[in-house]
Amino acid sequence: AQSVSQHNHHVILSEAASLELGCNYSYGGTVNLFWYVQYPGQHLQLLLKYFSGDPLVKGIKGFEAEFIKSKFSFNLRKPSVQWSDTAEYFCAVNFAGKSTFGDGTTLTVKP
Template sequence: AQSVSQHNHHVILSEAASLELGCNYSYGGTVNLFWYVQYPGQHLQLLLKYFSGDPLVKGIKGFEAEFIKSKFSFNLRKPSVQWSDTAEYFCAVQGNNDMRFGAGTRLTVKP
């Protein structure tokens, strides 16, 4: 079964700083990749997804992610974060089995 690793448990940034959250997975076959966001007290919402095609995927709220197959990575980026981006971010991978989630990265953006 696939596994997902998110390198940062807690990231603290000031507003307007750039963001990159790491996500690596272990699975040798074709994968679907996702980033979900969970705002405080809310349910998971889809930020962006990659199924095939252009490895640079753009999502909502100015987020993007790049799939690098050779590195088994799907890092999330945003050029300038806002206070409202404070949330927990989950990377998820679908292989031939179920969706597996990373442990999550908590992002705190200081105003």
């Protein structure tokens, strides 16, 4: 069975700091990869996704993620975080329609 591991449970940063959230998955076949975000009091929503092609994908609000197949990783990055990025971030892997989510990383950005 596929699994998703997010290395950091809680990350605290100051505004303008750079962000990298780790995500590793276990399945070795062809998968689709996602990062979802849940802002306080809001629904889960898609941040970005990777299906094929350029392994560096760009999402909303200046986020990007790089798919490294050899490392089974799909880390999320942002060069300079803002207070409004405070949220919970989930990495997800989809294989044949079934999605497996990581446990999530709570990001707190201090103003």
